Amino acid sequence: MDVALYLFLAVVGLSVGFLSGLLGIGGGIVMFPLLLYVPPLLGLGSIDVKSITGLTMAQGFFSALTAMFFYHKNALVNRSLVLTLGSSLFLSSLLGALASKQVPDGPLLLVFGTLALIAAVMMLIPRSYVQDELTEDRVVYHKPTAIVIGMALGFSIGLVGQGGAFILIPMMLYVLKIPLRVALGSTLAIGLFSSSAGLIGKVATSQVPYLMALPLVLGAIPAARWGSIVGKRTRTQFLRWLLAALILATAIKVWSSIFQ
Numbered sequence: 332m333d334v335a336l337y338l339f340l341a342v343v344g345l346s347v348g349f350l351s352g353l354l355g356i357g358g359g360i361v362m363f364p365l366l367l368y369v370p371p372l373l374g375l376g377s378i379d380v381k382s383i384t385g386l387t388m389a390q391g392f393f394s395a396l397t398a399m400f401f402y403h404k405n406a407l408v409n410r411s412l413v414l415t416l417g418s419s420l421f422l423s424s425l426l427g428a429l430a431s432k433q434v435p436d437g438p439l440l441l442v443f444g445t446l447a448l449i450a451a452v453m454m455l456i457p458r459s460y461v462q463d464e465l466t467e468d469r470v471v472y473h474k475p476t477a478i479v480i481g482m483a484l485g486f487s488i489g490l491v492g493q494g495g496a497f498i499l500i501p502m503m504l505y506v507l508k509i510p511l512r513v514a515l516g517s518t519l520a521i522g523l524f525s526s527s528a529g530l531i532g533k534v535a536t537s538q539v540p541y542l543m544a545l546p547l548v549l550g551a552i553p554a555a556r557w558g559s560i561v562g563k564r565t566r567t568q569f570l571r572w573l574l575a576a577l578i579l580a581t582a583i584k585v586w587s588s589i590f591q
Contacts, residue, residue, distance in 0.1 A: 344547040344549065356518070356522075380439055398519050407513050416517075424488050425489060427490035430489075
């Protein structure tokens with residue numbers, strides 16, 4: 332593989348890993364369009380969508396694992412929420428990842444674009460920031476609703492090779508009414524369920540190019556911790572709007588490609 336492509340992947344791993352820690356996301360919402368659109372612009376060739384979904388799963392798993400430890404240390408990971416939502420995500424995400432081998436690139440883009448659009452619209456809904464600094468021991472939520480959300484979203488998340496944080500965070504904020512910092516920390520832990528299930532499915536169906544995944548993961552692990560430290564010191568209003576902007580920009584780019 333071209334050395335320039337290795338370097339590009341390492342930079343992407345660092346950048347997306349930092350955002351993972353900062354915003355409590357696995358990073359697939361950012362990495363997917365970066366790997367799809369930027370390499371051809373830089374003369375590095377193109378990466379097929381199925382390989383990109385495998386790479387996003389690998390990077391998302393290790394970024395989430397690294398950042399989650401920091402959030403857990405600061406009492407921002409709610410164990411009950413993680414187990415309830417994460418376990419309902421696991422099986423359906425695994426099924427989606429296994430099924431993705433048989434799905435053409437076009438429909439995969441359509442599913443990803445739809446999820447991103449829904450998430451972007453939800454993140455633009457006005458909300459109160461009063462309880463966003465609460466720790467996980469103060470969190471109360473409706474468990475049946477959490478289970479339904481996990482089962483409903485898991486298949487699509489696994490299909491497009493995402494840990495699902497970009498859609499799970501809006502659902503937690505606006506449906507389950509979880510404080511923002513706890514939502515970010517818990518989503519990282521929940522993402523381990525979906526991303527590990529999805530990663531198993533991608534590996535089992537030979538959709539993970541290991542040589543390309545290595546620089547991504549090596550860059551993402553330290554950067555995810557740096558992002559977590561910065562995120563803890565950043566106002567929740569800024570974190571919310573930054574996440575909304577990233578999701579919206581990605582949705583617009585993906586949908587423009589679909590219509591083209």
